[in-house]
Amino acid sequence: MKSAVDPLLANALTQKPAGLSGWRRFWHSLEAVVGSVLLLIVLTMAALASWLFPGDPLEMVAQPFLWPGDDPAYRLGTDSLGRDVASELFHGAQVSLQIGFSAVVVSLLIGIIAGASAGYFGGWTDRVVVRLAELFQTFPSFLLVVVLVVVGQPTVTYISFAIGLASWPMIARLVRAEYRQLRSLDFVLAAHSLGYSPLRVIFRELLPNVLPSLIVTLSVLMASSILTESSLAFLGFSDPNRISWGSMIGDGRQSLQNAWYLAVIPGSALAVTILALNLLGDALNNWLNPRSKGK
Secondary structure, three states: OHHHHHHHHHHHHOOOOOOOOOHHHHHOOHHHHHHHHHHHHHHHHHHHHHHHOOOOOOOEOOOOOOOOOOEOOEOOOEOOOOEEHHHHHHHHHHHHHHHHHHHHHHHHHHHHHHHHHHHHHOHHHHHHHHHHHHHHHHOOHHHHHHHHHHHOOOOHHHHHHHHHHHHHHHHHHHHHHHHHHHOOOHHHHHHHHOOOOHHHHHHHHHHHHHHHHHHHHHHHHHHHHHHHHHHHHHOOOOOOOOOOHHHHHHHHHHHOOOOOHHHHHHHHHHHHHHHHHHHHHHHHHHHHOHHHOOO
């Protein structure tokens, strides 16, 4: 009897929702191509910043308010303190991407653990997680980040943690909803029959089936994290030892009438990055959404 049942259980374990497929279909999307190219440009800027501009981007290197093209050595001009705008722009890409990626990692870790526990176990665990998420969502996320940064130290690491801490409820709610739908499927029941531990079922059997929904959300969350950091820097809540696009815009707002390029250049870079992430998010949603297949 055992030899007859085990193959059935093993077969049930393989009957999971369809995984990622159709890379050719994904790259046929205009949003995917344009978004990938734009994001690749920003990533290249961040990767080459230390090589192209090895000095400190906050160092004063020339006279203030050199317009782009006035001096070949400083192709994008200088700011009000005589700092190289091109160097600030490239190094700012590092900080903005670092904060966006780190904040996403923090929110993922908290959100997946909380949402998976709530969706899989239910009961009091579900109630506690839902109440905590509601408590965090009671406050506007940006206001919560501002309070956390003011209480702590405005370093890049701490700002990333604060943004991630304010963003985890969105991930937790998504993961919880997916787990509540998946936990009653045949492959999960088969895993229980085979004696798999709850941790194995949660992270090895269920989590891979939630990844498509998470991947789409991550692009939106990273764009939101970069915008939040830029807003913080614009208001003066940024790491004083690091340059970011938000701090460049904040410094340039005082010179909009006579040196508008100081705000437009980093603002354009920020807009391109957010556009790239949004385009990739739309492309991923069309690719992973079963309702869009065949259109």
